[in-house]
Amino acid sequence: MPRVTGTKKAILDAALQLAATKGITGTTMDEVAELAGVAKGSLYYNFTNKDQLFEELLEQGVGALAEVLRDARSGLHGWAAIEALVDTLLGRIQENGALAKLMAAEIFRTDRAWQKTLFALRHEALGEFAAAIAESTPAAKTNGTSELMASSVFGAVLMGGLEWLVFEPERTRDEVAATILQALGGQLRPV
Secondary structure: OOOOOHHHHHHHHHHHHHHHHHOOOOOOHHHHHHHHOOOHHHHHHHOOOHHHHHHHHHHHHHHHHHHHHHHHHOOOOHHHHHHHHHHHHHHHHHHOHHHHHHHHHHOOOOOOOOHHHHHHHHHHHHHHHHHHHHHHOHHHHHOOOHHHHHHHHHHHHHHHHHHHHHHOOOOOHHHHHHHHHHHHHHHHOOO
16 A cells, blocks of 8 residues: 655645544545645545545554454464454554544444445454464354354454443553453364
């Protein structure tokens, strides 16, 4: 994924900050331009409309997440891979709470122009969890539930991570990861 710099990065950062607090629908292009410190002409030069802006924002964020998850699972199998994926996802949530909030709000929206892009990237990120789950829980692979289980685990980590950042920020990431893994362990760990 190409690296974004300069004006475009300022616009994307501003859009993310606004959308995390106001939602995408509540965010205007004028507000994005103002927060980014760019003229509206520069904003529209880089993004012809709000849909294009948020599609690129989500594409970059979820695409980067899929890449980080792939790296985290590399060389690991089964439960060890699940542990690494949970810890890595929590780390990304901690580093970029605004993107995590936006993902949580948008992941199930089906009326957005960027839904196909988000679905493909979501599938890629969930695929890392699904592969680890299939290795850890052979029955999930046999009965075809590893993808659904992956979605459940991803959702649990995403929502648990947001819960942690908003309501229990005094906890460490290790504590949060251990708690989530303990909750998941009974269903995913091989017997």
